[in-house]
Amino acid sequence: MDGTISPESGFESGAKKDDAYRVLARKYRPRTFDDLVGQEPMVRTLQNAFETGRIAQAWMLTGVRGVGKTTTARILARGLNYEIPGEVEQPTIRLDKPGIHCEAIMEGRHVDVIEMDAASHTGIGDIREITDAARYRPASARYKVYIIDEVHMLSNAAFNGLLKTLEEPPEHVKFIFATTEIRKVPVTVLSRCQRFDLRRIDAEKLVSLLRDIAGKEGIDIADEALALIARAGEGSARDSLSLLDQAIAHGGGHIGSEHLREMLGLADRARVIDLFEQVMKGDAAAALEEMKGQYEIGADPVVVLSDLADFTHLVTRLKIVPKAGDEASVTEAERTRGREFAEKLSLRLLSRAWQILLKGIAEVQAAPKPLAAADMVLVRLAYAADLPDPEEALKALRDGTLPPAGAQQPGSGAGRGAPQGAGGQPVQARMSTAQAGPASSGHGPSARMAGSPSAQLRPVESAPEPKVAEAPVPHVPTRPEPAVNGPGSLAECAALAAEKRDIPLKVAIERNMRLVSFEPGRIEFQPTPDADADLAGNLGRKLTEWTGTRWICIVSRTQGRPTLHEEREANKRQLLTDARSEPLVAELLAAFPGAEIVNVHVRAPEGDTPSAEAVPENPDEGEFDGDEQDPNA
Structure with a gap:
């Protein structure tokens, strides 16, 4: 199966003509297994099961919207009850000719194929009707088939009421379930069914399907427009056909890529690539102008950033898998320029851009002013484009290397603008002045930025700077002398607690107190997570009682030194x-x-x-x- 539609196809368009207009999603709904696009593994499994007579009692069809779950259920019911007198008398997936039950089954009006929407029939009473009717044989068909759509909407009581019949149904009863939320279906139900995960349709097959349907409708549509529809459909045939239906009405007979972009509110793909190039160069000013221009012609900022993320993903794939550019959903401009970017940009840079965009899209969606939020995301992208990788930054710090004086960083063009330092002078210029030597630099903060990071630690040999009088730093002895009426260190507090036989307090002082400051009569500490909530109050009361002098213990949020126990262990x-x-x-x-x-x-x-x-x-x-x-x- 190549996903194309031949004039001899069993689609409804070839079956009957209605005066009333029918949307393309219904007009070209598949009627046979051969018409199912992109579901070859499921079709192969059913074919082998039908040919060997190993037909299950229940099937569970799951997948995203629009991949054909309900349609597949009807085709499966048709195959179970396919009958042509004198030719076919058993279930088959080869539905070349219309059988005596086929038309009624595909239109949802056969008496022995009962379809139920679980979203509107969720209770145990609805399931009880099914279990009671399942005892009776079908009126005219081979099997009585129950198709329950959105089965995950059933209540717990309804699921429990269905279990017995589902496990041991009569020989003439088959169940087909369809759901988009497979995780909400109880395991007890899943274990009684054969599960088929219907796949998203590949973009190439979706483009081929849309092209054939457009040809049958006599519509002239550009290949790029088909690729845009397939991309917007996200693997859903129904979504893609609905967009094609809308595009036909919008284009009036001829559909070009510009019509699709106007209808969908998309930015021009070429302009998105230009925007990608600008942010990768670090040209924030040009990127903001481009975003403003796209916004003025109706492009949604969220869509622009999403397209930018898609192109970033494409460039990354082209760098890893060059054959990714041969897919039908990739336009010629994306293919050519994407390969150019893939040769120049590193994976780390692309990965960083992807992370920024992924977070930025969520920010723009929640922002009260989407355009302003999108501008800030572009600025973030532009300034991150020439940032060194962590390894490069560490190597530069370790080797003491900096860019040459006056050299522009990649992407630091006029549109981006150099960062301004104190006094309005650009940082690059200040660094150049500092590197010129004492004759040109003089003194001041700029002189200490010369050379490399290690140069900031060397003494400056130029004219001495005026010194600011500083208060002398008092000498702090390593072991403070004890106060007359109390301990002089935290260790002495622990020793005093041991002397007073208060072992719990001694252990708490040694293991739960990170000392911030110690003064006679005042202790400030940071407690450990497992410290007692009343440790400060208890210690203050005990020290006051033992020394006869008032002691105040304060809990601080400042990071203290290691505990006495941690220091001893170290x-x-x-x-x-x-x-x-x-x-x-x-x-x-x-x-x-x-x-x-x-x-x-x-x-x-x-x-x-x-x-x-x-x-x-x-x-x-x-x-x-x-x-x-x-x-x-």
Whole structure:
């Protein structure tokens, strides 16, 4: 099956002529399995089943709108009851000649083929009528066929009432279900049916179908217009035929691509490609002008961005699969220019543009002013076009490389405009001035932008800048001296709690408090997620009671230093790492496979008094419980 319609086809147009106009979707509705376009796997399965006599009791047809679920159900019912006296006496999919039941079945008026819309018959009472009538044999046909459309709309009670009959139906009863929401159908029903997923029709077959129907209707239509209809139909034959019907009325006998764009509110495809080129160059000004021009002739900003995303997807496919340009839905302009872009643009750039467009389309749809939102998406695309990839940015920072002085970035044309720095001077110019040397740069912030990122860290040898008097920074001792009436550090608070036998508070201080600041009488800390909600109040009350001086404990959102427990664990890991790196220890570990270092004792040099850092503050917990240990001791 190639998806074409021959004059001998069994379509309704060849069956009867009505005075009243019938839309193309009904006039050219398929009547045989050969007329089904793009559903070859299902047809092959049914053909083998009918020829071997392995006919199921129920079928589930699912797929998007317009792919032919209800039509396929009628054709299947016709094949089950196909009969020509003296020639055909059994089910078949070869429906070359009209049978005695075919016309009534295809028109939905046969007494033994009952169609029910589950959207309007959702209750258990409707299903009870089916189960009661299923006991009786068909009036004239071979099988009594029940076609239930939109079956997912049935209620739970209706589904449950259908299960028994569906599992063990009489030999003369067949069920055909159709739905667009297969996930809403209970598994108990799906397990009793043969499921067929009707596919979207390929664009090439859809274009061929539309061309044949247009020829039968005597309509002159351009190939590009057919491709536009097939693309807008999104694989749905009914949607595509409805658009063709509308285009015939709009074009008045001749349909060109410009008529389709005007009717659908689409932007010119060539202009969309021009817009793509402008944003990829980083020319934001030209892109905004192009968007404004398309908007003024009636193009919807959402549609323009959607077309831009489609072309981005096409260029990406052409880069990966060059044969993708040979599809019938791809116009010559898209094919030629798309391959040019595919050779020049990287996959990372195309992927980034796709992500920006995908998010931007949703923003434009929800924005009160779609044109303004679309403009901002284009600006975002243009400025992201020449951004370095993360690997390139890291490499530039690591190597200390920057673009040459005065060199324009890709896409930084006049239409885009250079970013302005302080005083209105462009950043590029400021960087060029800085790189010219002390003779031209003088002093100031610009001079520190010369060369590379590392140059910003070098001292400037030019004229000294005026210094601003700064308050002297007070010296903060590593271990504050304890106050007269209280502890002088968080570690001493934990030691005081241990001395007072308040072990829960000691553990909370060590494991749940990230110290922000410590002053006599005032502690500010950030609690850990598993800290007690009343930790600050409890600690303040206990310290006030133990010291006789008022203490205030404040919970802060500022990121604090690691907890005492985390610092001890970090010191322990560092000591173990340092120990493993000692040559003698490494030789011992190599000589005794499986040996491990379980502890490290920090000893003061001989003749020296042990420092506070080398002596554990809490001997009960081992050598790693000091507030601040020196890893190099």
